[in-house]
Amino acid sequence: MKTNLIFYAVAVVLIVFLLITFFRLRKKIAGDVRKGIRIAIEKGTVKLIVPKMKSTYKLLMGPQEYERQRRKLEGKLLVLEPLVDEVKTVIRKQKEVQSVEEAVYFTGYHPKMVPVGKWQLFVCYMHVKSAVSAMRKDVISFIDDVDHQIPPVVSHKEAWLKFGTKITLIPKAPGLVFNPPIVTCWWSDDLNRAHFYVRGKRESVNREVKGELSAFVGLVQVASLPFTIKFYESKSHPQLSFRDYDMSHAKMYRNI
Known part of the structure; x- marks a missing residue:
């Protein structure tokens, strides 16, 4: 049981x-x-x-x-x-x-003639051809007293960029100091802006300095933007207006 x-x-x-x-x-x-x-x-x-x-x-x-x-x-x-x-x-x-690859233009605005030892603005635009009008309006926010037509294109070079491409801008000229020395940006819109400040050393006084702003994708140089700035010595200098700025323009010259 x-x-x-x-x-x-x-x-x-x-x-x-x-x-x-x-x-x-x-x-x-x-x-x-x-x-x-x-x-x-x-x-x-x-x-x-x-x-x-x-x-x-x-x-x-x-x-x-x-x-x-x-x-x-x-x-x-x-x-x-x-x-x-x-x-x-x-x-x-x-x-x-x-x-999709598209043609990219580089346009730089820089002062034509400036006093040695003073920081001046150098603006670089990366844009498609149809964005020129928008670029003209945008540059006004950086440079006052606009009563001057934008100078014509001075150089043409061809290449193409894909959306999202990383671009490195490096300015170089003897006797000049750039801040920052390098700018990294991305091709992300029809109009993209980067800017530097440039200053002439004492050795640049009364000289016309020629330089270039180079654009790189990786280690490949895809565009070169030439520029010329004349430096003078002056204890007092007026505020620069748009008429005192020059423009360099280049289209990319290498396919990526």
Whole structure:
């Protein structure tokens, strides 16, 4: 009699354990199915990850629960699939934009004649041809008393840049100091601006200094913007106006 009681007790415990395990397994499978569907980015591509409804799930979950989870999964797909398609379209269009090469012009504004030892502004624009008008308006914010037409183009050189290209600008001229000595920027809009401050050393007094502003993509020089500034010695000097500034203009000359 005692042996039978022990046997029944063990059987009951075993059955309870199996039932608990079974329901926990059903719950885990349902959770895995719900959490398994997600949007992922792999190697720059957006993917919709969808868990498979295995046939074994039907045995463990039961036909009704299996169908309920399957319908939930399909409902999520109806929402997520259009979102993923939209994101893919945006990424594709962005890649198409980035792959398009366009002609880039470099235009520099600098003073024609300035006193030695005084910092003066040197503005460089990177722009497409259609942005010249916008550039003219923008430069007014840097140089006052505008009553002078912008000088004509002085040089032409060809090349092309892709959207997002990193460009390094390095000015160089004997007897001149530039601050900062190097500017890094990106081709990110139809009109991009960078600026330096330039100062002549004592050795530049009463001299006409010729220099160039070079543009690099990596180690490759893609454009050279020549400029000439004359320096004089003066204890008092007036505020420079637009008429005192010269313009150099160049189109890129090397394909990237």
